Amino acid sequence: MISLRKNKDRREMDKLQPPAEFDLRPEHGESTPRAVAVLATDAEGHAVIPLHSHRRGQLIHAISGVMIVSAEAGSWVVPPGRGAWLPPGMVHGIRMAGDVRMRTVFVEPGTRAGLGADCRVIPVDALLRELIVSAIALPLDYAQGGRDERVMELILDEIERAPALSLHVPMPRHARLAALCEELVRDPSLPASLEAWAKRLHMNARTLARLFQRETGMNFGAWCRQARLLLSLPRLAAGASILEVALAHGYESPSAYAAMFRRTLGMPPSQYLQAPGPAEGTG
DSSP states (O other), X not given: OHHHHHHHHHHHHHHHSOOOBXXXXXXXXXXXXXXXXXXXEEEOSSOEEEEEOOSSEEEEEEEEEEEEEEETTEEEEEOTTEEEEEOTTOOEEEEEEEEEEEEEEEEOTTSOGXXXXXXXXXXXXXXXXXXXXXXXXXXXXXXXXXXXXXXXHHHHHHHHHOOOBSOEEEOOSSHHHXXXXXXXXXXXXXXXXXXXXXXXXXXXXXXXXXXXXXXXXXXXXXXXXXXXXXXXXXXXXXXXXXXXXXXXXXOSSHHHHHHHHXXXXXXXXXXXXXXXXXXXXXX
16 A cells, blocks of 8 residues: 555656656767677656767667657657667657666667668567677677677677567658647647648648648558557556546547557557567558
């Protein structure tokens, strides 16, 4: 009973306190003489890493907790057991949903072309997870040509071959449309319809539908469903009930939320945050 009360008090305090800016201090991962470095960072509370960029590419992996990576092209949700590949030089910010245990793989530009030039979220399976854990214990100037370097090379192999997961909310470049999308991202419980948004933008619904598809690569309804669902993951990870999460993210009922969750992510909400899901959609 005391434990539950303490948790409730902490959640209430989290609502009252603004998120603290969190200094990742990545200089060790950036300046190591080796092409690959792996660092461990734990962040408490709803920490925020402001917009920044790295000279090196990086895979940020959530062992526990949920991260939201934001950039000009949109937002990517990184639940436990997944990782986000961020190419070198990409300007981004990170918001932590509660306590997060983060593991970061820094990669020198030009090391592997197959890592890609675009941000994507990938599954971190048991092999990749154990390789990352093993690499954390290695010195930053690990010996070349031996076992330590082979561990790092295998990490890159696994990142290269991992499929991209559908955990991206693309944002339009059209300024007024982007402003409406950002409203929904800030408060996913807001009602949204093509007709209402068209009226606010002083255009007809058909024109808006074409604009939305062109700007985001998704139709309006699919984008809203994707955004609401992905933005629900931090609250779900924090232990909120499915009823609470569903109503806070614009769903009429827990069953509607669970059905959308299973249809999009391939499993029920109760299973999703426990481990990487091979059944997740790719894209």
